Amino acid sequence: MSRSLILSNSNVIRSDGSLLYRHDIVIRDGVIQSVLPSTEHAVSDCHLSLEDMEVYDCSGCFVTSGLVNLHTHSPMTVLRGIAEDVSVDRWFNEKIWPFESILTPEDIYVGAKLAIYEMLDCGVTAFCDHYFFAEKIVDAAMEAGIRADIAPTIFGALPDWRDDLDDASILIKKVNDKTDGRVKMSIGPHAPYTCPPAVLAACTERAIELKVGTHIHVSETYDQVQESIEQYGKTPFVVLKEVGMLDIPCIIGHGIWIQEEEVFLLGEDSVFAVCPKTYLKLSSGFGNLYKLQWHCLSNHHTPDSYGFVSQSGEGLTSESGGQRLRVGIGTDGAGSSNTLNPIEQVRLYGLLAKHHLGDASAFPCHELWRMLMNGYAVLDDNIGEVAPTYIADLVVWDLATCHTWPVYDPLAAIIYSADARNVRDVLVEGEFKKKAGKVLICDEEELLQQSGGIKERLLAAVPQASKIKY
Numbered sequence: 001m002s003r004s005l006i007l008s009n010s011n012v013i014r015s016d017g018s019l020l021y022r023h024d025i026v027i028r029d030g031v032i033q034s035v036l037p038s039t040e041h042a043v044s045d046c047h048l049s050l051e052d053m054e055v056y057d058c059s060g061c062f063v064t065s066g067l068v069n070l071h072t073h074s075p076m077t078v079l080r081g082i083a084e085d086v087s088v089d090r091w092f093n094e095k096i097w098p099f100e101s102i103l104t105p106e107d108i109y110v111g112a113k114l115a116i117y118e119m120l121d122c123g124v125t126a127f128c129d130h131y132f133f134a135e136k137i138v139d140a141a142m143e144a145g146i147r148a149d150i151a152p153t154i155f156g157a158l159p160d161w162r163d164d165l166d167d168a169s170i171l172i173k174k175v176n177d178k179t180d181g182r183v184k185m186s187i188g189p190h191a192p193y194t195c196p197p198a199v200l201a202a203c204t205e206r207a208i209e210l211k212v213g214t215h216i217h218v219s220e221t222y223d224q225v226q227e228s229i230e231q232y233g234k235t236p237f238v239v240l241k242e243v244g245m246l247d248i249p250c251i252i253g254h255g256i257w258i259q260e261e262e263v264f265l266l267g268e269d270s271v272f273a274v275c276p277k278t279y280l281k282l283s284s285g286f287g288n289l290y291k292l293q294w295h296c297l298s299n300h301h302t303p304d305s306y307g308f309v310s311q312s313g314e315g316l317t318s319e320s321g322g323q324r325l326r327v328g329i330g331t332d333g334a335g336s337s338n339t340l341n342p343i344e345q346v347r348l349y350g351l352l353a354k355h356h357l358g359d360a361s362a363f364p365c366h367e368l369w370r371m372l373m374n375g376y377a378v379l380d381d382n383i384g385e386v387a388p389t390y391i392a393d394l395v396v397w398d399l400a401t402c403h404t405w406p407v408y409d410p411l412a413a414i415i416y417s418a419d420a421r422n423v424r425d426v427l428v429e430g431e432f433k434k435k436a437g438k439v440l441i442c443d444e445e446e447l448l449q450q451s452g453g454i455k456e457r458l459l460a461a462v463p464q465a466s467k468i469k470y
């Protein structure tokens with residue numbers, strides 16, 4: 001029999017925010033076997049000898065499922081801070097693209113590794129990625145042993161997009177067939193404004209063939225919606241619906257400018273990944289999502305309290321289209337949001353929503369916690385709960401620090417006060433990836449040197465870089 005790990009005296013926070021005080025979590029072969037109240041006899045009740053188990057004391061700590069970063073571009077860590085205080089157009093055209101276009105596969109690998117290190121440090125045990133040279137991200141994720149769903153980016157405006165889709169399909173098939181299941185792949189058309197409908201239709205068809213989902217940016221700004229209406233006579237969500245992409249699993253990066261009637265177009269497996277730090281940085285506006293989401297979540301509000309009743313009078317209720325408005329938390333890449341911590345993002349989301357709605361009671365802590373856990377909806381594994389039979393992707397939070405203490409409400413402490421310093425341990429399938437405050441996947445100094453070297457090379461290679469002051 002393999003050795004068991006027992007997280008003893010843990011305070012467990014479930015995915016719905018409910019609490020179990022002082023429980024022992026028994027993990028074997030990466031799977032949670034039992035979650036039982038800690039008693040003097042709990043360990044002996046496991047019928048294990050001391051040689052068969054490691055008892056790891058979690059007294060005073062809180063154990064939760066690991067966090068999911070539902071939308072990122074992990075290799076962009078090497079571009080962290082390179083494009084500040086500019087409009088979204090200048091951000092991309094003048095700052096990001098000149099550097100991005102000269103990144104090598106090795107840069108992508110190092111950038112992804114740096115991102116994975118940072119994410120594990122923050123308590124992320126799974127991430128959904130969207131970038132080019134995706135095979136290098138697969139390598140970095142598999143070496144680190146983190147869970148990931150990686151989508152090779154397809155730019156439909158490029159003449160050879162069909163070749164890119166074929167290459168992506170070969171890689172997806174190879175990875176999805178052969179790995180241990182922690183790292184999977186899906187198809188990543190960039191966005192409706194960079195991929196014409198024919199390209200989106202081809203990506204959807206390919207995703208169905210390969211039995212995978214899609215991951216795409218949608219309606220991130222007001223201008224993107226208006227340009228779609230001008231070009232195609234329809235909004236981006238209508239375009240996606242018509243090509244069938246909303247009828248298969250789909251991660252909708254952003255989508256904050258969704259319109260009320262578009263909620264009815266969403267499928268059961270459509271999940272939004274919001275990244276509010278990027279919206280603040282690039283001045284993307286509030287959009288409509290906060291209001292629509294809160295309307296759907298708040299059963300205590302009357303149907304028209306925020307003015308959302310369709311022309312047919314049906315109204316957007318949690319029973320109609322509203323149940324499909326499922327929103328999770330991403331970070332976007334470090335090129336726009338600088339950090340890859342979902343806790344920082346959900347904190348901003350809650351604060352912005354309260355401010356925008358003019359309602360301090362909107363998006364209470366347990367709803368924000370559920371948003372963090374919504375990321376599990378897109379990962380086809382038995383994860384996302386601290387309960388028997390679930391895979392042990394877990395975080396041990398130590399909230400006994402000056403910036404979180406005292407703890408009246410652990411969810412409030414995590415969402416509004418905690419940072420990576422409070423993430424004491426991180427486990428993926430029962431293996432420690434961070435233990436006693438130290439990330440274990442690689443040497444940090446070496447990683448910093450490698451990524452610092454990329455910065456020097458990029459600055460030397462791109463003429464525009466001379467204008468950037470460091």
Ligand SMILES: [Zn+2]
Nearest residue numbers: 217253332333
């Ligand atoms: Zn993005």
